[in-house]
Amino acid sequence: MRYAQLLFVTALLVAPAGLAIAAGEGEAATGEVPEVHIISRMLGTYQEGNLVQGELEKAVGAKFNWEPKSPGEYRQTTQTILASGDYPDLLEAWFADAQREIMELAEDEVIIGLDALLAEHGPNVLKARPFKEQWYRPFGPDGDTYSINARFNSWGFEWGYTIRQDWLDTLGLSVPQDLDEYYEVVRAFTHDDPDGDGKADTYGLSGGYPAKGRRSMIEYILGGHGVLLSHWDEVDGELVWWAVHPGTKEAIRYFRRLFEEGLVDPEFPIMTRPQWLDKQRQDTYGTLWWWNTHLDEGYSQWWTEFKRGVPHAEVSFIPPAPDPQGRRRMPGQGVKGYSPGLIIFSHAEHPEKAIQLIDYLATDEGAALAAFGLPGVHWEEGDNRIVSMIDTAEDQAAAGNYIFSWFFRRDNMMVTSPLVFENRSAYVDYVQRPVIEDRVEAEGEFRAGLGGLEGSRLLKMQIEADIDLDAEWDAYVEEWYASGGQAITDQKNALWKAMR
Numbered sequence: 001m002r003y004a005q006l007l008f009v010t011a012l013l014v015a016p017a018g019l020a021i022a023a024g025e026g027e028a029a030t031g032e033v034p035e036v037h038i039i040s041r042m043l044g045t046y047q048e049g050n051l052v053q054g055e056l057e058k059a060v061g062a063k064f065n066w067e068p069k070s071p072g073e074y075r076q077t078t079q080t081i082l083a084s085g086d087y088p089d090l091l092e093a094w095f096a097d098a099q100r101e102i103m104e105l106a107e108d109e110v111i112i113g114l115d116a117l118l119a120e121h122g123p124n125v126l127k128a129r130p131f132k133e134q135w136y137r138p139f140g141p142d143g144d145t146y147s148i149n150a151r152f153n154s155w156g157f158e159w160g161y162t163i164r165q166d167w168l169d170t171l172g173l174s175v176p177q178d179l180d181e182y183y184e185v186v187r188a189f190t191h192d193d194p195d196g197d198g199k200a201d202t203y204g205l206s207g208g209y210p211a212k213g214r215r216s217m218i219e220y221i222l223g224g225h226g227v228l229l230s231h232w233d234e235v236d237g238e239l240v241w242w243a244v245h246p247g248t249k250e251a252i253r254y255f256r257r258l259f260e261e262g263l264v265d266p267e268f269p270i271m272t273r274p275q276w277l278d279k280q281r282q283d284t285y286g287t288l289w290w291w292n293t294h295l296d297e298g299y300s301q302w303w304t305e306f307k308r309g310v311p312h313a314e315v316s317f318i319p320p321a322p323d324p325q326g327r328r329r330m331p332g333q334g335v336k337g338y339s340p341g342l343i344i345f346s347h348a349e350h351p352e353k354a355i356q357l358i359d360y361l362a363t364d365e366g367a368a369l370a371a372f373g374l375p376g377v378h379w380e381e382g383d384n385r386i387v388s389m390i391d392t393a394e395d396q397a398a399a400g401n402y403i404f405s406w407f408f409r410r411d412n413m414m415v416t417s418p419l420v421f422e423n424r425s426a427y428v429d430y431v432q433r434p435v436i437e438d439r440v441e442a443e444g445e446f447r448a449g450l451g452g453l454e455g456s457r458l459l460k461m462q463i464e465a466d467i468d469l470d471a472e473w474d475a476y477v478e479e480w481y482a483s484g485g486q487a488i489t490d491q492k493n494a495l496w497k498a499m500r
C-alpha cells in the first residue's frame with residue numbers, strides 16, 4: 001500500500017501548478033459564463049464563494065449555482081425534487097429503488113442519456129469507473145447510461161474496529177483475538193480505570209444499534225456469531241437475512257451480558273448523534289467502529305478533533321472474531337446500488353459543463369482539490385504524505401473542499417494517514433462482498449415495514465431487562481416472516497439460485 005500512497009502523492013507533485021485547465025468554449029465565444037444549477041448533499045459547512053468551488057469554476061469555465069441540502073433527510077429531499085418537476089441541471093440523486101426510478105425518469109425523458117457526453121467530455125470519468133455494467137447503472141430504455149456513480153470503493157469496505165492501544169498498554173492487555181478476549185478487555189476498560197484519572201468514567205464500547213444507520217461494534221459481535229450485518233448469507237443452502245439469522249440471537253445474548261454488566265454506555269439508546277460524536281471525541285470508549293475516512297487527519301476533521309480532545313490516544317485494529325465455524329469475516333460493500341447517482345436533466349442548457357465538472361473531479365488535480373483543498377494553501381507535502389493545514393471547521397468551510405469530495409469521489413485512495421493503510425491491511429483479507437445485491441419485487445412492498453420491526457425489536461432484545469430472550473426471538477422471527485419477510489426470502493433465493 002505504501003507504493004499506492006507514494007504513487008498518488010507523486011502524481012500530485014508533478015501536476016501542473018495552475019489548476020485552471022480546459023477553458024470553456026462558450027465563454028470564449030460570447031463572453032457569457034455558462035451556469036449549471038447543482039443540488040447535492042451538504043457535508044461539512046457550505047460557504048458561498050469558497051475557494052475550491054472557485055477553482056472548479058475556473059477549471060471548467062462555468063458558474064456553479066450550487067444548492068446543498070441538509071444531509072440527514074437527503075433521500076427524502078431527492079424524492080421530493082424528482083416528484084416536483086422543479087429540477088436542477090445536475091442532481092446527486094439518492095434513489096430508493098435505483099433501477100426502477102432511473103428507468104422511469106429516462107422513459108419520461110426527464111433525464112438524459114450520458115454515453116455520448118461521456119465519450120466527448122468524460123475521459124477521466126470513464127477511466128475512474130472502468131466497469132460500466134457494475135458502476136454506471138446503465139438501465140435506461142435504450143441501454144444508454146443515465147446515472148454516474150458518485151462514489152467508488154475499490155477496497156470493498158470503508159471501516160474498522162478500533163481499540164485504544166494506550167489503554168491496553170496501561171492495563172498490560174493485548175488486542176483481543178476472539179469474543180472471550182473481547183469480553184475481558186471491555187470489562188477491564190470499564191472497571192480498571194484505563195485513563196488513570198481515578199474515576200469510573202470509561203466504557204468498553206459505546207453501544208450498538210444493529211438496525212440503525214449508526215454503525216457500531218455490534219457489527220464485530222455479530223461477525224463473531226457468524227452473521228454479516230446487513231447481508232444475506234447462506235445457511236444450510238438457503239439465503240437468510242442477517243436480522244433473522246440464528247447467530248443474531250446469540251450475538252444479542254452476548255451483547256445483553258455486556259449491557260447488564262455496565263460495559264456499554266447505558267445512554268446509547270437515547271443519545272442524539274451530536275451527543276454521541278461529542279462523547280466519541282473524549283476519553284470515553286475503549287473500542288469503536290470507525291469509518292476509515294474519519295481516521296485520516298488530512299481528509300476528515302474527525303480524527304483531528306479526537307486527537308485534540310485526547311492527544312495521547314493511540315489506536316490499533318481488532319481483527320474480526322472467529323465465528324463458531326472458525327471463520328473471521330467482515331461484511332463488505334456491494335457494487336450495485338451502493339452509491340448515490342449523478343443525473344442530468346433534459347432541460348439543462350449546458351450538460352457538457354456538468355460532465356466536465358465530474359470529469360475534472362476525476363483527474364489527479366481535481367480529486368486532490370476536492371479531497372484536500374488548494375496545494376500550498378490547504379495542504380503541503382511532508383514525509384511522503386499530505387499534511388493538511390485545515391485546522392478548524394471555519395477553515396474547512398472557507399476551503400469548501402469536503403462537500404465536493406463526496407459529490408464525486410474518484411476512489412478511496414485519497415489517503416494521507418498511515419492509519420488508514422493499517423486499517424486496510426487489517427481487514428482486506430476478511431471482507432465479504434454481498435452474495436446478492438439485486439432487489440426483488442417484494443422488497444418494494446415490505447422492506448420499510450420490516451426495517452421498523454427490526455429496529456424496534458432487536459433493540460428491545462438488546463437492552464430490556466427481565467425478558468425471555470428465546471421466546472422474544474421466536475415471536476419476532478415469526479412476525480418478521482409473516483410480515484413479508486417470507487416473500488422477500490423466497491424471491492431472493494429464487495433469484496440467487498437462478499444466478500448460480
Ligand SMILES: [Ca+2]
Pocket residue numbers: 193194195196197198199200201202
Ligand atoms: Ca477513569
